[in-house]
Amino acid sequence: MRPWSAAYVTGHMQALLHSLGRMAQKPLSSAMTVAVIGIALALPTGLHVILQNLQGVSAGWENTAQMSLFLKQDVPPEAVESLRSRLEDMTEIAAVMYITPRQALEEFRDSSGFGAALDSLRENPLPAVLVVRPRLEFNDPQLLQSLRERMQALPQVDMAQLDMEWIERLFAIMEIGRRGVLILGVLLSLAVLLIVGNTIRLAIQNRREEIEVQKLIGATDAFIRRPFLYYGFWYGLFGAMTAWLLVNVSLALLSGPVSRLSLLYDSARTLSGLGLNASLALMMAGVLLGLLGAWAAVGRNLREIEPE
């Protein structure tokens, strides 16, 4: 059969539907295989979604990276003001806010509840603070770090503190998470390959006689291979659809508690699910793994069957 001739396409359609029909003939064992593939694919997919959500939450914080310059106590207000305008002229810096010791004290009094205790102090122990907000394009941990070092070197500055360290730690933890998901994904993909491969191997053995007869009456290897490859296709596709369903059901179950939690943090954040792209990627991955597993099984096992 010439590729893309009408007969070739018909042959493929026949094999596609034929393999689907074969699966329907044994619904229980087919469903179990599909479920195993679905669970194997759902695990890394679900973890990926959770990571995405964490990233979404922290992305908001990343943009608010700022630096607090605690000035030395003996710097006069005029000098602070001139430093502020000098800093604002720097290209890396978007804005600088001056918090006078008094403002700082009042803010602290309002928010801390130590009002009475603070009143008993004879003088304000708080230093003047310049809050530096870097430009967005410098919002990179390394650039920020070097900026912080330069600020620290200024004679008026007692301590320059980047309010980002915990975000960096979070990112480091999330990087570990991402690696973990990747490793898990690779391992479970391997599992899917093996599951599909083994299922197809059994299917081939069950149809040994049929394959022999087909070879005897002139079937090409491609013709015999085709329905088994489509088995892999269907298993992969149905497995991916099962995984999609599992992930979305799990997200629906989680969404209540998550929105309650985010209300406690005064944010209206909701759990974002699998987007269209991720869903398509999941389906593609499933189909690809199914085909690959089938291909591996078919190559070896069909060669062994030769008519007597």
Place this chain on the structure above:
Amino acid sequence: MIHFDNVGKRYAGGREALAGVSFHLEEGEMAFLTGHSGAGKSTLLKLVAMLERASYGQVFFNGQNITRIGKRRIPYLRREIGIIFQNYKLLNDRTVFDNVALPLVIAGVPYQEIRRRVRAALDKVGLLDKEKRFPVMLSGGEQQRVGVARAVVNKPPLLLADEPTGNLDPALSAEMMRLFEQFNQVGVTVLIASHDLDLISRMNHRVFTLEQGRMIADGRPVRAR
């Protein structure tokens, strides 16, 4: 159609199934291949059907040297040979229609055409009314006729039959042979391996006799009717 030139086949283990066999079966001829079991009948048929390769000598089919033919070309050549087996080799989970249609499906024939040709083949063997049955619902003779219909459905120039009457009673066997003669009369070359000497002797066709891998006779039966 089939030409053997000093062909031998030695199996792993040293058993020599065929030794120095030469013959020429012309296009449109009908011939029997006979001999005791183990004389090499099946091996000879397997060499023609490209299920085995000769250890030495040359095998020609339809003018082509198929002795060392590439594996990829074998399926296409097999489509030119209709093979009938002693144990029918039908697929029991498919209907009679689907069994007979298989060679056409493999060859990529359009569905309408398949319908027409399968019915023609089933009509020829007298089983048109059984197309929706499954093989196990049929008698041995009927199953064998399904096998014949499958072998002829894509009109191959050569029919090979390996003990086609081995499981049939004498009346059915004679009927089966008449069916082969009908195909032969429309130009199909037929080669039948059989040890039913009684039946063979009643038909006036060429007979090849094998004994221990050697061809000891090639001619007409002595007591032709």
